[in-house]
Amino acid sequence: MTYCLGIWVKEGLILAADSRTNAGVDYISSYQKMFEFSVPDERALMLCTSGNLSITQAVVHALEQDIKRNATINLYTLPTLHDVARYIGRQIREIQEQDRLWLEKDNIDFQCSFLVGGQILGEPPQLYLVYSQGNCIRATPETPFLQIGETKYGKPILDRTVRYEAALDSIAKCALLSIDSTMRSNISVGPPINMVQYEADSFVIRHRLQLQAGDPYLIQIRKHWETSLRTASESMPALVWNQLSVPMEPEIS
Amino acid sequence: MTYCLGIWVKEGLILAADSRTNAGVDYISSYQKMFEFSVPDERALMLCTSGNLSITQAVVHALEQDIKRNATINLYTLPTLHDVARYIGRQIREIQEQDRLWLEKDNIDFQCSFLVGGQILGEPPQLYLVYSQGNCIRATPETPFLQIGETKYGKPILDRTVRYEAALDSIAKCALLSIDSTMRSNISVGPPINMVQYEADSFVIRHRLQLQAGDPYLIQIRKHWETSLRTASESMPALVWNQLSVPMEPEIS
Numbered sequence: 134m135t136y137c138l139g140i141w142v143k144e145g146l147i148l149a150a151d152s153r154t155n156a157g158v159d160y161i162s163s164y165q166k167m168f169e170f171s172v173p174d175e176r177a178l179m180l181c182t183s184g185n186l187s188i189t190q191a192v193v194h195a196l197e198q199d200i201k202r203n204a205t206i207n208l209y210t211l212p213t214l215h216d217v218a219r220y221i222g223r224q225i226r227e228i229q230e231q232d233r234l235w236l237e238k239d240n241i242d243f244q245c246s247f248l249v250g251g252q253i254l255g256e257p258p259q260l261y262l263v264y265s266q267g268n269c270i271r272a273t274p275e276t277p278f279l280q281i282g283e284t285k286y287g288k289p290i291l292d293r294t295v296r297y298e299a300a301l302d303s304i305a306k307c308a309l310l311s312i313d314s315t316m317r318s319n320i321s322v323g324p325p326i327n328m329v330q331y332e333a334d335s336f337v338i339r340h341r342l343q344l345q346a347g348d349p350y351l352i353q354i355r356k357h358w359e360t361s362l363r364t365a366s367e368s369m370p371a372l373v374w375n376q377l378s379v380p381m382e383p384e385i386s
Numbered sequence: 387m388t389y390c391l392g393i394w395v396k397e398g399l400i401l402a403a404d405s406r407t408n409a410g411v412d413y414i415s416s417y418q419k420m421f422e423f424s425v426p427d428e429r430a431l432m433l434c435t436s437g438n439l440s441i442t443q444a445v446v447h448a449l450e451q452d453i454k455r456n457a458t459i460n461l462y463t464l465p466t467l468h469d470v471a472r473y474i475g476r477q478i479r480e481i482q483e484q485d486r487l488w489l490e491k492d493n494i495d496f497q498c499s500f501l502v503g504g505q506i507l508g509e510p511p512q513l514y515l516v517y518s519q520g521n522c523i524r525a526t527p528e529t530p531f532l533q534i535g536e537t538k539y540g541k542p543i544l545d546r547t548v549r550y551e552a553a554l555d556s557i558a559k560c561a562l563l564s565i566d567s568t569m570r571s572n573i574s575v576g577p578p579i580n581m582v583q584y585e586a587d588s589f590v591i592r593h594r595l596q597l598q599a600g601d602p603y604l605i606q607i608r609k610h611w612e613t614s615l616r617t618a619s620e621s622m623p624a625l626v627w628n629q630l631s632v633p634m635e636p637e638i639s
Contacts, residue, residue: 285538289567293612294619306622314542330627340627354622359546361621365614366547369559369607374583374593 134321135166135282137181138291139248140308141260141272144301146250146331149308150181151316153323161320167327168193170200170208174336176253178208178217179329183282184245184265185236191228192221192245214259215271218249222267229265246281251331258333286318287311305330309344310358313351324351387574388419388535390434391544392501393561394513394525397554399503399584402561403434404569406576414573420580421446423453423461427589429506431461431470432582436535437498437518438489444481445474445498467512468524471502475520482518499534504584511586539571540564558583559607562597566608577604 137150150166164186170178180196182189199207211217229243236243244265252258260272262279272279274297280288294307308328315322323346330340344351390403403419417439423431435442452460464470482496489496497518505511513525515532525532527550533541547560561581568575576599583593597604 285571286542288571289539289542290615290619292571293567293615302625303620305625306619309625310619310622314546318538318541318545342625342627350623350626357622358618361614361618362543362546365611365618366543366559366563367556368614369563369610370603372555372558372562372595373603374595 134319135183136280136284136287136312136315136322137166137183137248137282138278138280138284138287138308138311139181139250139260139262139272140278140291140295140304141250141258142277142295142297142299142301142304143333145333145335146179146252146258146260147301147305147308147328148179148181148248148250148331149312149326149328151312151322152325152327153321154186155321161323163323163325164190165327167329169329169338170196171251171336171338172209174254176209176251177331177336177338178214178249178251178253179331179338180221181248181281182245183247185241185243188225188228188232188243188245189247192224192247195224195228196221212253213256214249214251214253214261215269217253218261218263218269218271219267221247221249222263222269225263225265226267248279248281252333252336254336258331283315283319283322286315286322290314301330301332305340306354309354313355313358317355324348326351387572388436389533389537389540389565389568389575390419390436390501390535391531391533391537391540391561391564392434392503392513392515392525393531393544393548393557394503394511395530395548395550395552395554395557396586398586398588399432399505399511399513400554400558400561400581401432401434401501401503401584402565402579402581404565404575405578405580406574407439408574414576416576416578418580420582422582422591423449424504424589424591425462427507429462429504430584430589430591431467431502431504431506432584432591433474434501434534435498436500438494438496441478441481441485441496441498442500445477445500448477448481449474465506466509467502467504467506467514468522470506471514471516471522471524472520474500474502475516475522478516478518479520501532501534505586505589507589511584536568536572536575539568539575543567554583554585558593562607563611566604566611570608577601579604 155161168180247263250260328342393400408414500516503513581595
């Protein structure tokens with residue numbers, strides 16, 4: 134599995150990804166799931182991938198090849214981020230069509246999904262999720278984050294802390310905590326964690342971070358978070374028991 | 387879906403359950419998922435159920451009938467909690483066998499699972515999870531909690547806060563937060579929340595709690611928790627960016 138998330142706020146974007154890939158518990162390895170495709174001062178694009186690794190690698194390869202051979206349509210030429218998301222969706226469809234029959238025969242999951250965030254000159258920053266079927270959705274101020282992969286463990290913290298008006302720096306910490314919480318609860322998600330921060334209208338990615346397993350900062354925030362959660366839960370207002378007048382017993386007369 | 391959890395600590399047990407059942411988003415209803423079967427001063431038993439409602443209701447009905455008709459083997463006569471868990475497992479198997487063919491025909495999920503916690507005279511308190519296949523596992527000091535149903539959202543907080551040596555009162559708050567976090571992130575889990583606390587060697591359940599949707603205490607702890615999480619994430623040590631020497635770009639030459 135994998136866990137990637139993108140957060141889109143007024144000040145810009147955060148994208149973060151773990152690096153673990155597993156085909157069963159006895160075949161766990163580390164692969165990069167985050168990619169940048171940028172043209173300085175004109176576009177900053179970040180991708181995160183989740184799902185069948187052979188499919189996502191083939192899609193990223195196809196995206197690269199289209200740039201290399203100067204195809205009319207590629208990540209450096211498309212005029213809007215919506216076009217970029219749709220173009221990635223078409224690549225997913227094409228590669229899945231090539232392999233679907235063979236993978237289905239052996240019941241191998243060929244699903245995948247992509248996060249695409251960034252900004253192209255003439256547009257505001259945006260964040261898209263491209264589904265395995267090639268269609269896509271966009272983050273909005275009401276729901277400013279999108280997740281792919283093993284999403285459930287890291288969702289409560291985002292639900293409680295992420296707001297569109299929040300500062301980019303504090304959002305970056307939430308993203309890291311969301312990934313770290315997932316790593317703590319599910320061994321199929323693991324380090325290194327890659328994270329990038331993009332400031333709106335900068336058209337360049339200035340902030341990158343890679344945290345390895347034993348990174349002192351990762352250990353520090355984990356400890357800090359664990360202590361904070363424990364303190365918070367202990368300082369909760371006391372429970373008032375016995376609100377139920379009758380025991381919850383079955384009717385046995 | 388449903389979310390139930392049991393926590394087994396040195397001082398005793400906590401069991402908690404939501405009450406939502408859904409067959410698609412357009413058929414959501416409320417059903418009790420927690421049941422008590424106790425014999426004062428001799429045994430205190432608590433069950434939580436998850437999965438196909440027709441199966442779990444039929445299992446609970448069978449358990450009740452065995453008591454009513456004074457069957458040799460029933461929840462009031464079995465000598466150990468392990469026997470109780472295995473007996474519930476046999477009931478699950480029996481009822482699933484009756485319905486499996488008909489449900490499978492229409493691709494209806496007939497899986498279910500049970501939490502069984504409590505204490506029988508002559509034994510320490512224990513907590514079991516009975517799987518849909520009728521087999522079971524027991525909580526241990528290393529992993530003192532067990533969950534069934536929609537378990538992922540509420541797991542990080544348990545992973546970070548629950549320890550076997552922790553006080554029962556603080557564990558009860560963690561359980562409530564785990565369920566509330568799940569309700570916040572997933573609409574298939576919903577109120578009322580039922581929770582019971584059992585003190586080791588008391589052989590009677592003295593603490594019960596039922597929280598409806600708009601319950602002032604539920605609103606209060608949710609606010610408290612949300613504020614605490616935000617404060618904790620904001621007070622995290624500052625990120626140090628640019629640890630990566632090269633951008634995570636694909637190789638396009």
